Amino acid sequence: MTTILGIETTCDETGIAIVRDGHTILSNQVASQASVHEAFGGVFPEVASRLHVEALPRMLQAALTEAALELKDVDAIAVAYGPGLMGALLTGLQFAKGLAIGLHKPLVAVNHVEAHLFAAAMNKEPLFPALGVVVSGGHTALLQIDQIGSYKLLGQTIDDAIGESFDKVAIMLGLPYPGGAPLEKLALLGKPDAFPFRAGRVQGKPLDFSFSGLKTAVLQTIAKNPRKEDVAASFQEAAFQDLLSKARLAHKQIGARSLLLGGGVANNQRLRELLLTLEIPLFAPPPALTLDNAAMIAGLGYFNLQTTGPASLLLDASPRIAFDRK
Numbered sequence: 001m002t003t004i005l006g007i008e009t010t011c012d013e014t015g016i017a018i019v020r021d022g023h024t025i026l027s028n029q030v031a032s033q034a035s036v037h038e039a040f041g042g043v044f045p046e047v048a049s050r051l052h053v054e055a056l057p058r059m060l061q062a063a064l065t066e067a068a069l070e071l072k073d074v075d076a077i078a079v080a081y082g083p084g085l086m087g088a089l090l091t092g093l094q095f096a097k098g099l100a101i102g103l104h105k106p107l108v109a110v111n112h113v114e115a116h117l118f119a120a121a122m123n124k125e126p127l128f129p130a131l132g133v134v135v136s137g138g139h140t141a142l143l144q145i146d147q148i149g150s151y152k153l154l155g156q157t158i159d160d161a162i163g164e165s166f167d168k169v170a171i172m173l174g175l176p177y178p179g180g181a182p183l184e185k186l187a188l189l190g191k192p193d194a195f196p197f198r199a200g201r202v203q204g205k206p207l208d209f210s211f212s213g214l215k216t217a218v219l220q221t222i223a224k225n226p227r228k229e230d231v232a233a234s235f236q237e238a239a240f241q242d243l244l245s246k247a248r249l250a251h252k253q254i255g256a257r258s259l260l261l262g263g264g265v266a267n268n269q270r271l272r273e274l275l276l277t278l279e280i281p282l283f284a285p286p287p288a289l290t291l292d293n294a295a296m297i298a299g300l301g302y303f304n305l306q307t308t309g310p311a312s313l314l315l316d317a318s319p320r321i322a323f324d325r326k
């Protein structure tokens, strides 16, 4: 039995969780800073770092209390070392190193994007090769997953992440930040074919994404004072049809036997409905594991500890981590 403490501070959620053997969640504490960043219309990096420093000790206590464990019961400390905001990453990394040194327990490095995909497979073994679809506030990527820990990048966004484009369009529509969930709600009341929006294509890279032109088209349409419900529905449909067509292409290319969906936009019901049309088993995380959380970090940390082993205490934060492109 291996009990792993996970730490997540890549963006604006401070998460500490305790997970046993990679799948049994004993606690999953998340403190969101979203209400603070709302005033800025997005994440203010320096503020995020300061709030992580404040929240980490209290979240650790909360996670131990929820799991009814003491620090001495923890076998290893897993930390998200990237990708994410440099300052925010450093707060979690230093906290993790302090715990690892103080407790004489191994430190384990976890890639946050991989963890989003792992969240979908935490309680059920997926069929490999799987198509990984990462849709978060910071990332949009298609990956070939041969097994947990073995990934190849097939395509990614060249500008905005899909969640980021939802957040930006939501602001244009006067919705609160982060805007993905409120935008989905508004879209339910609108016509998805009211406006002929389209997401971008990237020349020579059919599996790459571009959402910045779509965002500009929405802005120009909003200037004409249309029904906001119709704008929300048409934007959402355009973004997801683009994602679906590229996911279909990637599925064919790699002969995927299942699809692993990860990241905050995985909460969206219309997206799940569309991905089901690919007719391969869809593995999506439960609601508590879609947004940034440390349970997915501790869960993947268990696998990493067994495969790649402990990380050096010199482990550095990596704001950008590249996957190998196929």
Ligand code: KG4
Pocket: 011, 135, 136, 137, 138, 139, 162, 163, 164, 166, 167, 178, 179, 180, 181, 184, 263, 264, 265, 266, 267, 268, 269, 290, 291, 292
């Ligand atoms: O995975 P996550 O916490 O962020 C990163 O790691 O970057 O995802 C947050 C993103 C935000 O952009 C948020 O607007 C979006 O997920 N989101 C949604 C929904 N719920 C959250 N987007 C569309 N529909 C939703 N229901």
Ligand code: ZN
Pocket: 112, 116, 136, 137, 263, 264, 291, 292
């Ligand atoms: Zn994330």
